[in-house]
Amino acid sequence: MAQTWVVLAPFFFLLIILVQSPAYNIVNVEAGNEAVLNCPFLFKKPLLMVTWKMKFSTYCLLAYRYDKNVTRNLNCSERTTWKYSPDSNPALRIYPVELGDEGNYTCEIVNSEGNFHFFSYLAVIVPPTVTLTTDNGGVVICQASAGKPAAEISWVPANNHSTDREVHHPNGTVTRVSSVEWKSNVHSSVTCLVTHPATNKTLSLDLLYASLNLHYLMIGGSASVAAAIGIGVILCLIFRCKGKSFGE
Template identity: 30%
Template sequence: MIGPLLILCIWGYTLSADVTVVGRRGNFTVLQCGEDPGGEIVGVIWKIHHMNNSRCLFSYGAHMRGGPQIYNNCSTRMTFTNRTLTIHNTQISDGGNFTCELSSTGGTFFYTTILQVLAQPSVSLDINSDGSPECRAIGGFPAAEISWIPSSDDINTTEMEALDDTWTVISTYKSDRDMVVTCLVSHPTFVNVWSQSIVSPVETKWELIWSLVGFAIFLFIALCIVYWNQKKIRTCSKKSLNTSPPQQVDGIAEETQEFEPYATYTQRENVVYWGTLKVTRLN
């Protein structure tokens, strides 16, 4: 290893230690190709090895036929100015190793920059459809870390990677006791640990049950009142129907009583007539 280093020094090559740059998804990121060499820059070559194992090349030649020329088979979101490589609208896939070869009148220099792109997750804590506290960290890179207070052996945590290289972490807390639980989310983009508390599902279920029982009692009482009122209305209607016709019946009864003496007299007269007739025939 000592031999190659001596040869590089004799030929005018200078190596530098790795530098780490942290960028944010959606922002612009600036990478410097080492320090000012103190002479005229002849050319710069960026050799980029992305985190997804893709490779590309970005080069700048100052003294070329027709003037300075730039070659770029990387993303069009990358621009070059002097010794600076700028990545616009930085994405997670832009992360990786950026090796810069700088040639100047003072020599040739090599610099390596490690780019790490972070994405802040969206965090929430709710009761899921099963009635359990569920803590979510969506769209983060790297994946967020979720923990609970109090700790439990019955915690289910899953991690899912999206097409844009971000991660979604879902952690579900299950408990059979009445308690308050707190979700803690850690991520490099957070200055402090995110935390939020929620009531355990046991208490929530009992509140729901008592609410349903109270509603059922109220509905039963309301139906009983409606039924009792309807029964009372029917009874009153029947009484009114039975008491109104008797006036007409009394009138008919009076006419019947007035007509009965005449009918009785006629019947008696006929009896006398038939009796007289029978006596005449015997004689």
């Protein structure tokens, strides 16, 4: 029996720690959508008060007192409300979610048995803006702008010589840029794969078409310059001729 207790004691100790530890929940929501943070009320004793506390640039508090049927809102935006009736389900609703809503949320329930805390973390996901361009010199640039978290970029055909860089913005978003050098005579097209929790995108670029466009621009640009020079010479000759006539 003593040996059995020695074996089971660590498991009972771990169970006690888990029961006494405050509940913690992580909620991932894309910006612009609705976030619902739950505060489970699983007690036999009736609810006396429930309070949500959030700290952003200012302290925000949303509370409900059961005996007086009174709700209090302190510095919380209009986007932050009760999802249901707080006396039956004190879940918190935020809509639409903004990047600044990310952070820790605490729900406190008070009844005759004591005070109970439930902790949540709201993580806001922002889909990036994706572009695929070329400098027409053989370098192709895939850019995933202002995403949160940072997007992953890969290439088809696979290329192990890409140049990657990141720009971290003050609001927590990240722009990731990946560039590779391709030759249109080796690969006629290239594809950029952008992987992100909010959106996965595939962009393709026809390298041969891009090269033809560059060739056309160069020819068109040269022709335009030549035409402009020709017109200038003609105008100059006309004015000189006129000047001669007036002088005579």
